[in-house]
Amino acid sequence: MTSSALTKPQMRGLLAKRLRFHIVGAFAVSLGVAAFYKFAVAEQRKKAYADFYRNYDSMKDFEEMKKAGIFQSAK
Amino acid sequence: MACPFQMGLQDATSPIMEELLHFHDHTLMIVFLISSLVLYIISTMLTTKLTHTSTMDAQEVETVWTILPAIILILIALPSLRILYMMDEINNPSLTVKTMGHQWYWSYEYTDYEDLNFDSYMIPTQELKPGELRLLEVDNRVVLPVEMTIRMLISSEDVLHSWAVPSLGLKTDAIPGRLNQTTLMAMRPGLYYGQCSEICGSNHSFMPIVLELVPLSYFEEWSASML
Numbered sequence: 229m230t231s232s233a234l235t236k237p238q239m240r241g242l243l244a245k246r247l248r249f250h251i252v253g254a255f256a257v258s259l260g261v262a263a264f265y266k267f268a269v270a271e272q273r274k275k276a277y278a279d280f281y282r283n284y285d286s287m288k289d290f291e292e293m294k295k296a297g298i299f300q301s302a303k
Numbered sequence: 304m305a306c307p308f309q310m311g312l313q314d315a316t317s318p319i320m321e322e323l324l325h326f327h328d329h330t331l332m333i334v335f336l337i338s339s340l341v342l343y344i345i346s347t348m349l350t351t352k353l354t355h356t357s358t359m360d361a362q363e364v365e366t367v368w369t370i371l372p373a374i375i376l377i378l379i380a381l382p383s384l385r386i387l388y389m390m391d392e393i394n395n396p397s398l399t400v401k402t403m404g405h406q407w408y409w410s411y412e413y414t415d416y417e418d419l420n421f422d423s424y425m426i427p428t429q430e431l432k433p434g435e436l437r438l439l440e441v442d443n444r445v446v447l448p449v450e451m452t453i454r455m456l457i458s459s460e461d462v463l464h465s466w467a468v469p470s471l472g473l474k475t476d477a478i479p480g481r482l483n484q485t486t487l488m489a490m491r492p493g494l495y496y497g498q499c500s501e502i503c504g505s506n507h508s509f510m511p512i513v514l515e516l517v518p519l520s521y522f523e524e525w526s527a528s529m530l
Contacts, residue, residue: 243353250347258340262332270328277321281490286449290492290518298494301446301525302517 304436304496305469313470316489316516320472322386330379337375394486396454400445404457404464404477404499407506411445419529425509438508439496444515448522453487465500468514474500489516 459477467474
């Protein structure tokens with residue numbers, strides 16, 4: 229019975245191939261984690277502060293706190 | 304003040320604290336980058352039966368894992384030094400307040416114009432009114448004008464203490480025989496809490512600091528009424 233010869237399997241360099249694949253993967257994953265943190269947390273925080281202070285009225289804030297009765301020096 | 308289960312830093316009330324928050328985010332991002340890289344590599348190493356039995360040297364990877372950490376350290380050092388120098392900028396304070404640490408309370412002196420001195424003791428837990436914060440409230444708060452640069456001179460009458468207000472990014476040691484200076488600038492009115500940050504005896508946890516930031520006119524009325 230004839231059958232086509234099987235292709236010779238890769239017999240050398242298996243660890244090197246695995247390492248190469250996973251080192252690239254490791255850097256990609258860690259850079260992805262860092263990018264995620266930067267955009268989901270760091271940039272969001274900067275934006276939150278910028279948005280808060282854009283139209284912030286400290287006197288209005290103070291009057292509300294004074295009405296709530298929290299100050300010793302301003303009743 | 305801090306909230307229960309809080310994981311991060313308190314909201315910033317001064318420009319320096321805002322810078323510190325962003326720096327913390329930057330550095331924590333680098334920490335996550337390195338930790339996830341190491342975790343991935345460890346799990347890769349532990350999930351294979353393949354081995355390399357004749358490793359002698361690895362000059363290329365040695366170069367990489369020397370240069371890369373050096374670059375990362377520079378990326379951390381540059382913003383850090385920037386903020387460090389920013390803290391020391393000349394800013395012409397409009398007011399000077401002195402605080403002395405004692406066992407176990409703070410005393411404050413406003414001596415620019417008149418002689419105003421008072422002590423600031425923690426309110427004991429049994430005497431708190433509803434809504435007040437345990438171990439954080441004091442009888443006489445440090446009233447200060449908002450949106451003005453204030454010089455704080457900090458020292459101690461007995462042992463080491465440390466005057467800290469996290470929301471303003473302040474922590475300065477109170478050392479007997481030494482006068483330390485820090486600059487305070489709050490952008491928002493309100494109450495800001497801190498606690499003694501250097502072990503000073505049995506009641507070290509029970510000598511908090513409360514800053515009451517109010518507009519200048521209210522500060523002037525208060526200081527006149529306290530004389």
